[in-house]
């Protein structure tokens with residue numbers, strides 16, 4: 110506590126970077142995983158290929174991915190963009206399957222009704238399928254947000270600052286207060302993101318919370 | 325008019341769902357496809373709006389080959405109702421109803437007005453408009469399904485077992501309202517059911533399919549009941565088809581007897597064994613035994629309510645049932661406003677039945693002989 114009180118401006122600063130480095134990829138990853146997940150459902154033959162290959166991305170060790178990114182992107186080693194790109198890859202790895210699952214979970218009779226009404230292509234995706242997939246996608250997004258908050262701390266090892274700095278510094282110099290602050294700040298950040306996603310999902314699915322059963 | 329011309333559907337796994345189906349659904353009439361589960365009813369229906377493409381043969385709408393139309397456009401011009409309504413769970417009732425008008429690009433206000441209007445047309449409380457489908461009963465959802473199909477006022481409606489998921493009482497009510505609505509709207513309807521009673525009640529024309537997707541017989545209901553083309557159809561329409569056919573025979577030949585009656589709340593003066601009780605508007609309420617009531621006014625607890633009441637302008641089936649169910653053995657008949665007109669005895673109904681003519685059998689074409697032609701007349 111003493112350590113936090115003495116250093117809180119720096120902690121807030123690092124938490125901001127942490128949020129930026131884990132949150133932006135969450136959004137970008139979500140946007141990118143929609144077309145991929147949709148394609149996997151739309152063309153069933155492509156499902157195994159898309160789902161397996163995107164899932165495999167998650168097994169790449171994060172440090173390796175951070176280091177390889179500059180080679181792929183042609184960026185400088187210390188560029189935070191490397192971290193953003195790598196985190197987007199992890200988000201994508203988790204969300205493509207979720208989006209595909211969410212889209213396939215739309216009840217058959219609803220899909221058929223949509224077809225019969227003359228819904229096609231994008232209007233069908235945005236008007237019927239995605240809104241109904243929100244609960245499933247939101248649950249995947251919650252997993253991805255926790256995963257991002259945790260993985261991104263490794264970026265300290267390649268010199269991109271965020272809360273991970275406190276963990277490494279606290280560990281190396283045996284400052285328990287710093288170590289503890291780093292851990293707690295990560296947990297608080299993860300919880301806050303989680304609440305935000307839950308809230309967003311609730312706002313997008315008023316039909317799920319509409320009170321009262323059948324009249 | 326919808327015309328199936330030698331339509332066959334074979335699925336990639338080799339199942340022949342529909343086999344060489346030729347059929348005309350006349351404009352403004354209800355054509356019912358009926359048959360056991362798996363006989364290709366749904367497949368036939370979905371080939372009309374091209375949710376399924378035929379393997380062979382073609383379907384035309386008012387003479388235009390549907391195969392050449394844009395599928396999405398074709399569908400927006402055809403109302404479609406399915407079992408469990410298939411409502412969009414994430415949209416309010418009003419937004420569900422407005423689906424097709426929105427897809428057609430109507431402006432927002434017009435969509436909203438039309439959706440409200442339809443809520444009323446299908447007999448739903450305007451308050452339900454802002455609810456979500458899960459907040460409605462099965463019967464209400466089904467009504468919303470019908471309203472949604474009607475929204476853009478399509479000339480053609482396809483209905484796939486729309487009433488089979490609700491309980492029998494609600495189903496009966498929905499069927500009656502559906503017929504009343506169709507009387508006003510005069511849509512060209514293809515209606516699918518596995519329930520022969522529903523088929524006979526609703527169909528202007530009934531097509532019986534058998535497993536394998538072949539047409540066993542298509543005819544007006546009374547013809548179907550009188551002249552089943554083969555054993556399969558005879559079995560399917562059921563053992564009591566003779567009795568059921570009576571529902572198409574109207575009862576003008578019946579001579580009615582005037583019936584003494586007592587208004588509820590008054591003391592019976594007659595000493596007959598059974599006396600009919602009516603309300604102030606002369607609507608029959610039930611029978612009483614004056615001997616049991618004695619010298620006090622008739623109360624509603626005294627009423628025997630076992631007897632059914634039939635419309636004098638209704639079917640012979642209704643009149644016969646009224647006579648058979650009456651404790652006095654006299655069947656109560658009322659006019660269209662429910663006012664007592666008289667009674668009739670079972671043997672008199674039977675005499676009338678014996679005098680009715682059965683539809684004449686077409687010896688040349690047992691399968692299509694009783695079908696309607698394009699204009700909706702007997703072919």
Ligand SMILES: Nc1ncnc2c1ncn2[C@@H]1O[C@H](COP(=O)(O)OP(=O)(O)O)[C@@H](O)[C@H]1O
Nearest residue numbers: 335337339341360361362363364365366367368
């Ligand atoms: N997509 C499909 N692939 C293979 N067989 C199908 C498919 N859809 C329906 N069938 C088969 O076609 C037959 C007719 O099905 P359907 O039209 O749904 O019958 P019904 O509506 O009369 O119960 C059934 O044997 C069914 O199993």
Ligand SMILES: [Mg+2]
Nearest residue numbers: 365366367484
């Ligand atoms: Mg079916």
